[in-house]
Amino acid sequence: MRKTIKDIASHKGSHTVPLVCLTAYTAPMARLLDPHCDLLLVGDSVAMVVYGEPSTLQADMEMMIRHGRAVANATQNALIAVDMPFGSYQGSREQAFENAARFMRETNCGCVKLEGGAEMAETVLYLTQRGIPVCGHVGLQPQSVNTMGGFKAQGRDEPGAQKILNDAKAIEAAGAFCIVLEGVAETLGVQVTNALSIPVIGIGASAACDGQILVAEDMLGITQGKKPKFVKEYADTASLMESAVKQYADDVRARRFPDTAFTYQALKQA
Numbered sequence: 001m002r003k004t005i006k007d008i009a010s011h012k013g014s015h016t017v018p019l020v021c022l023t024a025y026t027a028p029m030a031r032l033l034d035p036h037c038d039l040l041l042v043g044d045s046v047a048m049v050v051y052g053e054p055s056t057l058q059a060d061m062e063m064m065i066r067h068g069r070a071v072a073n074a075t076q077n078a079l080i081a082v083d084m085p086f087g088s089y090q091g092s093r094e095q096a097f098e099n100a101a102r103f104m105r106e107t108n109c110g111c112v113k114l115e116g117g118a119e120m121a122e123t124v125l126y127l128t129q130r131g132i133p134v135c136g137h138v139g140l141q142p143q144s145v146n147t148m149g150g151f152k153a154q155g156r157d158e159p160g161a162q163k164i165l166n167d168a169k170a171i172e173a174a175g176a177f178c179i180v181l182e183g184v185a186e187t188l189g190v191q192v193t194n195a196l197s198i199p200v201i202g203i204g205a206s207a208a209c210d211g212q213i214l215v216a217e218d219m220l221g222i223t224q225g226k227k228p229k230f231v232k233e234y235a236d237t238a239s240l241m242e243s244a245v246k247q248y249a250d251d252v253r254a255r256r257f258p259d260t261a262f263t264y265q266a267l268k269q270a
Helices: 005-009 027-036 061-073 093-107 118-128 142-148 158-173 186-195 237-253
Strands: 019-023 039-042 079-083 111-113 134-139 178-182 200-203 211-214
Touching: 005 079, 027 039, 027 061, 039 061, 039 211, 061 079, 061 093, 079 093, 093 111, 093 118, 118 134, 118 158, 134 158, 158 178, 158 186, 178 186, 186 200
Parallel strands: 019 039, 019 211, 039 079, 079 111, 111 134, 134 178, 178 200, 200 211
Antiparallel strands: none
């Protein structure tokens, strides 16, 4: 049975087991992650991780729908959330509903995620009142990287921390069933988690959050180059993959592959 919004909501509080969440963009990866995760997010980070774009701003509706459908089709356990890309919900609450409904219809996801604080509360309320489950996203917001001055930790001073706390409360009051809290001071992560009655899923926040999420390719050591401070690599998968490719290339160049075990033989004559 696929996990539901109620299942996710039941993980609120230090007395519960924290939620295990990861990103997923493709069917093969989603199949591997699904048995171990409560929630899989088809993040707009797909633009950077899969397509090599410089930011999440290059993701669009068609990109998110393609990958959302692939992940939903390949899984049966985790709740599937799909990011609403930049420009698909900020224009008006009606625009947000039209695009969110399209996501639900065309990907079979269980909910949508959108970024923003108090300024997006009216939109979140409009969606949730019309049957669209919403996961919020406050703190560091990748879609606002240009106005935030880059990928920098947020809420490290009192005014910044208070704004994020107010934003989280506003999104909760608007009806979001959970919130992603990204890139904030650890003390603020604890404060926000304790202040809300809905699960807070941390990424670069605090172990006290009700769950954690990372980009799967970062956690698996596939992503090349500099990674955020909050990423822990649980495997050096890139080196394993590179070694396998080298062995393949060596076998092809030496004509060791394919041998008879991997080729078709002529049918024997009667």
